[in-house]
Amino acid sequence: MFLEYTNSDFFIFQEHYNATVKGGIKGAAIGLGLTLGLSLIAQRYFPTFRNSTIQLKAFLVSSGTTAGCIILAEQAEILFQKIDIVFLVLLGL
Secondary structure: OOOOOEEEEEEEHHHHHHHHHHHHHHHHHHHHHHHHHHHHHHHHHHHHOOOOOOOHHHHHHHHHHHEEEHHHHHHHHHHHHHHHHHHHHHHHH
């Protein structure tokens, strides 16, 4: 038993992908801004952070950026699915 996909199904898949990627890019930008700003504040005011290695500082910034990307991509995906379900209910499908 094979599933048959129509052109409208591929359009929905592409829109779902686009929404997820846009959310991920937005999350990465927000995460980078927050973690970079916090690391600059920590560099200025905390000697322990100032004496840390560059590898640890880079890890902290990249971890925050990755977390922001994943969280907002997932939220965008869930929002797209909710909107899609509401749209299908309104159409009566």
